[in-house]
Amino acid sequence: MKKxxxxxxxxxxxxxxxxxALYCEQRIExxxxxxxxxxxxxxxxxxxxxFTDVYAVLEEIENALIPELDELPPVSLPTGNLGxxxxxxxxxxxxxEKYYSVLLGDKGDPAFASxxxxxxxxxxxxxxxxxxxxxxxxxxxIIEYTLSSMIGxxxxxxxxxxxxxxxxxxxxxxRLMEQGVMKQLSV
Amino acid sequence: MKKxxxxxxxxxxxxxxxxxALYCEQRIExxxxxxxxxxxxxxxxxxxxxFTDVYAVLEEIENALIPELDELPPVSLPTGNLGxxxxxxxxxxxxxEKYYSVLLGDKGDPAFASxxxxxxxxxxxxxxxxxxxxxxxxxxxIIEYTLSSMIGxxxxxxxxxxxxxxxxxxxxxxRLMEQGVMKQLSV
DNA sequence: TAATTTCCGACAACGTGTTGTATACTGCAA
DNA sequence: TTGCAGTATACAACACGTTGTCGGAAATTA
Numbered sequence: 298m299k300k301x302x303x304x305x306x307x308x309x310x311x312x313x314x315x316x317x318a319l320y321c322e323q324r325i326e327x328x329x330x331x332x333x334x335x336x337x338x339x340x341x342x343x344x345x346x347x348f349t350d351v352y353a354v355l356e357e358i359e360n361a362l363i364p365e366l367d368e369l370p371p372v373s374l375p376t377g378n379l380g381x382x383x384x385x386x387x388x389x390x391x392x393x394e395k396y397y398s399v400l401l402g403d404k405g406d407p408a409f410a411s412x413x414x415x416x417x418x419x420x421x422x423x424x425x426x427x428x429x430x431x432x433x434x435x436x437x438x439i440i441e442y443t444l445s446s447m448i449g450x451x452x453x454x455x456x457x458x459x460x461x462x463x464x465x466x467x468x469x470x471x472r473l474m475e476q477g478v479m480k481q482l483s484v
Numbered sequence: 485m486k487k488x489x490x491x492x493x494x495x496x497x498x499x500x501x502x503x504x505a506l507y508c509e510q511r512i513e514x515x516x517x518x519x520x521x522x523x524x525x526x527x528x529x530x531x532x533x534x535f536t537d538v539y540a541v542l543e544e545i546e547n548a549l550i551p552e553l554d555e556l557p558p559v560s561l562p563t564g565n566l567g568x569x570x571x572x573x574x575x576x577x578x579x580x581e582k583y584y585s586v587l588l589g590d591k592g593d594p595a596f597a598s599x600x601x602x603x604x605x606x607x608x609x610x611x612x613x614x615x616x617x618x619x620x621x622x623x624x625x626i627i628e629y630t631l632s633s634m635i636g637x638x639x640x641x642x643x644x645x646x647x648x649x650x651x652x653x654x655x656x657x658x659r660l661m662e663q664g665v666m667k668q669l670s671v
Numbered sequence: 672t673a674a675t676t677t678c679c680g681a682c683a684a685c686g687t688g689t690t691g692t693a694t695a696c697t698g699c700a701a
Numbered sequence: 702t703t704g705c706a707g708t709a710t711a712c713a714a715c716a717c718g719t720t721g722t723c724g725g726a727a728a729t730t731a
Contacts, residue, residue, distance in 0.1 A: 305709085305710075308710080308711090325513070326512070326513040329685090329686060329687090330686075330687075330688090331685090331686070331687095339711070339712090340711060340712045340713075341686095341687090341688095341712090341713095342688090342689085342690095342711075342712060342713075342714095343710080343711050343712070345687095345688065345689080346710075346711075349688090350687085350688085380666050380669050380670045381665060381666065381669070401594075402594065403594055403595040403598050404594070404595070405594050406594065407588075407589065407590055407591070407592050407593065407594045408590040408591070411590050425669050428669065428670075434648065435656060438637060438640070438641075438648065438653070438656060439656070439660065439665055439668055439669070441636060441637055441640045442633045442636065442637045442657070442660055442665065443633070443665050444636070445632050445633045445635065445636020445637060445640075446629045446630070446632045446633035446636065448632065448636075449628060449629060449631070449632020449633065449635075449636065450625060450628055450629045450632060453625070453628045453632075454625075461621065461625065466625070469622060469625060469626070470629070473626065473629055473664065474664050474665050474666050475664045475666045475667075476663070476664045477660065477661050477662045477663045477664040477667075478568060478626055478629065478630050478661050479567050479568065479661050479662045480662070480664075481626055482567050482568070482612050482615065482626070483567045483615075492676085492677075495677080495678090516718090516719060516720090517719075517720075517721090518718090518719070518720095526678075526679090527678060527679045527680075528679090528680095528719095528720090528721095529678070529679060529680075529681095529721090529722085529723090530677080530678050530679070532720095532721065532722075533677075533678075536721090537720085537721085
């Protein structure tokens with residue numbers, strides 16, 4: 298007899314969605330298996346047919362949100378110059394806004410930011426290291442610096458009650474990356 | 485009869501230190517009250533004389549690490565120009581390295597970065613908003629952008645097995661802030 | 672010695688992960 | 702099409718560990 302992929306996939310999805318609804322409101326340590334199954338309408342034991350524990354649900358969600366290599370933002374600018382593909386980052390973030398803003402927020406998972414950075418970093422490294430005379434160690438720090446600021450400002454953006462229009466944010470980030478922050482601040 | 489402040493302060497400190505030793509190795513949700521008291525050499529019940537739960541210990545540690553207004557880095561540069569006091573940030577981080585690198589790391593507390601930013605932000609806002617024609621909303625985003633990158637790169641720095649020398653990192657950050665990242669990358 | 676603080680042992684309630692069981696579905700043979 | 706066997710799916714009950722809260726014992730001070 299075959300499995301019933303429809304049914305089980307649905308059950309799993311129901312559990313995931315119940316988990317996510319709870320995770321949006323509270324820290325993961327406060328979420329019990331009972332909370333999840335009650336919300337999803339199952340027996341507590343059923344949960345263990347699909348996940349080993351509460352953290353496994355989070356991990357599954359996170360892994361689905363780590364961009365695959367082929368979905369990664371293109372790293373070459375239209376001009377042919379190298380640089381950071383800001384618009385691609387914005388698009389990636391906006392596409393998964395609902396999840397990213399929670400996972401990267403104050404009640405989220407501190408490891409997720411690292412996962413995200415580590416998924417994006419290699420392809421950036423590969424392309425940007427082509428610049429003649431580029432110091433690889435330094436490049437590594439520059440990328441880390443940039444991804445941190447991108448993730449930071451995007452999370453902040455989504456957290457605002459009245460966010461800046463998207464194109465203004467884009468222009469601002471562009472200016473900061475092209476000219477540096479100091480130029481925007483000093484007299 | 486008087487309290488015995490020495491004794492109780494010592495007990496509390498012992499509990500805090502036992503907690504921290506555990507927290508450095510594992511996520512907070514895996515730490516039980518029993519683990520802490522066993523490590524510190526007390527009965528489990530004693531813990532509740534000092535803290536309401538495991539999270540209260542972390543909160544106490546965090547609050548001691550949030551810089552007070554008067555310890556905050558000075559915001560005016562030696563030149564008299566406005567800008568980000570990079571060296572003061574580096575000093576602040578280095579001073580509390582042991583705790584910051586754990587709290588801001590992958591097993592740390594995602595809310596701590598926000599706490600830190602929010603503690604630093606007001607004084608930066610106050611000084612930097614003096615620049616004539618400065619847009620406050622924009623300034624807010626710029627500061628968020630900058631603090632994110634600072635925290636990100638510092639955490640990364642401390643995580644490296646063979647970190648860049650401090651002065652080199654300082655020079656790099658300075659260059660990135662003065663000239664922007666793009667200039668460092670594009671051909 | 673008396674008063675009070677500090678610490679401890681025991682308790683009920685709750686959450687966890689596992690195991691054995693009932694129900695419902697599927698494929699196949701008649 | 703119908704009935705049956707086999708299996709997937711969901712459930713109820715179990716033992717165990719953790720939590721937070723008691724009342725009481727030991728230690729300290731005046």
